[in-house]
Amino acid sequence: MFNILGYFSSWVMMLVTLMVALFAEGIHTYVSGRSLSRRGMIVSLLPLRDIFRSMTVPISIPEASMIRFSIYLPCFALAALIPIAASIPFFSFLPIMDNGGDLIQILQFAALSETLAILAIFSLGTIDARITAERMVREFVKLIVPMIAAFISIAFYYSANGIQGDPFSLNVFTMALHMSSSAPFSHAGTLIFIFVIFSQIPHSDAGFGCSLLENCEIPDFNGVPRSMLQLWSIFRAFLVVALITHIFFPWGYFKGLNAGFSISWWAQAVNFAAFWSTVLVMRLFGVTLCWKVMALLEKMIKIKNSRAWLCIILTTAATLLVVYEGIKISMEVAAF
């Protein structure tokens, strides 16, 4: 009974922590909305109001849709994000995932969640929905490929370092050796990975947030399933930011962060606040900056599909840098 209660309280705790995502999204859209308003654009200063308002209006879906799929698939897409949240230690103090979260399994759930959301949009059966879903597939590929490359190359780096156990575990990544100043190539590669991943977080424009179906997209689709999909897109973006921040957080400056319950409650509270403040700052400023820099680079390079090419080139360069550092270390170890 106590276990079930603990499990449920952790689950509720995760949902409450996810509210930080809404807070971050609200601040982002409010600030950028004010800036756009000054330039003459009419932007809602209460971006989340529409999401919650559409929860209370009657559901409307296109006649051509597969009704049950359109209504309930967004719920499954949102639910598939929760195990990812459970893998990030600070989402719940009582650890649900006992091995600190495996990055490959996290990617699998991310792919599952994205697939369910895309299927929900495809199931609407209209031309507009199909265009939106195809755009989502493109955005997903651009986001997931750099993430896979980052996780695998950094795991390879840790393998070459002689790490015992799961090199894909979040616990291993918190050693932050890949960010060490004594490993300049992996450090540079990691920073490029951060830039590429943050810049590929799906969004309609740097001025707007990362909510899906903004700007009256697919007006035939309304009600609670639409709200679920919009919440899903905000939480997905926030989870990517939280995950990347967790992997690249300066753990060395926060002694005892990995010690779990063996450190005092106030130290845990400080760590909790430090981590989520960093995530909030990264979401508000880091991600927006990466979006704007990528948009600038895209404009400067005047070739077709310049964004895709930039993404491929930067990802390849970052992978080579991190892998090179790993090979260098293993050769040094072998020579020694």
Next chain:
Amino acid sequence: MIFTLETGYFIWNFSAWLRIFLLSAGAFCLLTYIIKRKTGGSLVNSKMTRGCDDRLEAGFFELKVSSFRAKVMQPWFDFPFSHILSIAVLFLLFAVALFSKSGVE
């Protein structure tokens, strides 16, 4: 049934993942169901994209399969990035195989 996959390199606790996914899915579906019951709903007449599917004189199951293939599978295959996605999936599988093989003691 295997609920935990463990090698020298990774431990995947399937039951933990499945439990939390199903609990969340159940809760969100229930919430949607309750709101749907309270607010009701309607179908909006808009442009159909079923095309030739509507002219098929096939059984119920065939219609469903055909609809699923045309509306869900085909757009993925038509997509120009599908080969890159396939390569990414293969790369992922390769990495898993590589690390799991190395991890066997």
